[in-house]
Amino acid sequence: MRSREAFAYSRSTGYFCSGCSGSLAPVTGTTFFSNVLTAKRLTLLRDLVPSAVDIAALINPTNANADTDRNELQTAARAPGLRLKLLPASNEQEIDAAFSAMTQNRPAALFVAADAYFFGRSDQIIAHVARLRIPAIYPRREQVLAGGLVSYATDPLESSRVAGTYVGRILKGEKPGDLPVQQPTTFKLVINLRTAKALGIEIPPTLLSLADEVIE
Numbered sequence: 001m002r003s004r005e006a007f008a009y010s011r012s013t014g015y016f017c018s019g020c021s022g023s024l025a026p027v028t029g030t031t032f033f034s035n036v037l038t039a040k041r042l043t044l045l046r047d048l049v050p051s052a053v054d055i056a057a058l059i060n061p062t063n064a065n066a067d068t069d070r071n072e073l074q075t076a077a078r079a080p081g082l083r084l085k086l087l088p089a090s091n092e093q094e095i096d097a098a099f100s101a102m103t104q105n106r107p108a109a110l111f112v113a114a115d116a117y118f119f120g121r122s123d124q125i126i127a128h129v130a131r132l133r134i135p136a137i138y139p140r141r142e143q144v145l146a147g148g149l150v151s152y153a154t155d156p157l158e159s160s161r162v163a164g165t166y167v168g169r170i171l172k173g174e175k176p177g178d179l180p181v182q183q184p185t186t187f188k189l190v191i192n193l194r195t196a197k198a199l200g201i202e203i204p205p206t207l208l209s210l211a212d213e214v215i216e
Contacts, residue, residue, distance in 0.1 A: 037139070037187070038072035038113070041152050044189070045109050045137045046080060047207050048150060052108035054083045056134075058098055058125070060115040061088040069113050095121060099128040107134065114139035122146050133199050144190045144215065149199065151190045188212040 046052060057073055059066055070086060077084040085107060087098040095118075102110070110129060112118060118125060119140055126147045129136045138144060138151040170176055192215040196203050208214065 038069050039076035041137050042076045044152050049109045049135050054107045055109050056085045056107035057111040058087050059113045060090050062090045063115045110134050110136035112138045135201050141190045144192045149195045
């Protein structure tokens with residue numbers, strides 16, 4: 001009987017082959033939980049700009065979680081009465097076009113959805129945001145280190161540690177199917193005060209007190 005590879009994975013570090021086990025290629029590991037944090041990020045964006053009503057959201061329609069993101073955003077925007085403008089973009093030209101649309105109809109704040117392609121185009125997105133001087137929230141700490149304003153995300157080190165532990169356990173003979181996929185328990189709010197100053201934005205003290213990391 002031909003065996004299948006089993007995998008332990010982390011959304012931050014990719015997939016790790018653990019050898020051959022079973023017939024259905026069982027999978028276990030950790031997840032970044034990024035898209036499930038959509039509503040929380042929108043809440044933090046509103047805390048960042050309490051007067052904001054018109055919010056733009058940059059979403060990659062080719063992302064497998066695009067529909068989930070869209071529904072989460074629309075649901076989270078409904079209660080506080082936010083006017084949400086969804087801007088689809090899946091390549092460099094469409095990102096430029098989305099920001100061109102924001103130039104014509106400037107939002108009070110920008111939500112950048114969790115997406116691997118957007119992460120790879122962080123410099124482009126952050127440069128557009130700086131040009132328009134719009135407060136924005138991002139899904140990755142690295143984007144704030146690169147000049148973004150605020151991020152709220154799971155701790156990638158936690159995911160990597162759990163994935164590494166699972167690889168070790170699988171190599172010692174445990175079955176991947178017996179190991180539950182772990183959801184993260186640690187979340188990090190990162191604020192870049194240098195960017196806030198450049199954008200002319202004053203971070204509310206209550207939000208600043210919640211930050212796990214402040215870049216000055």
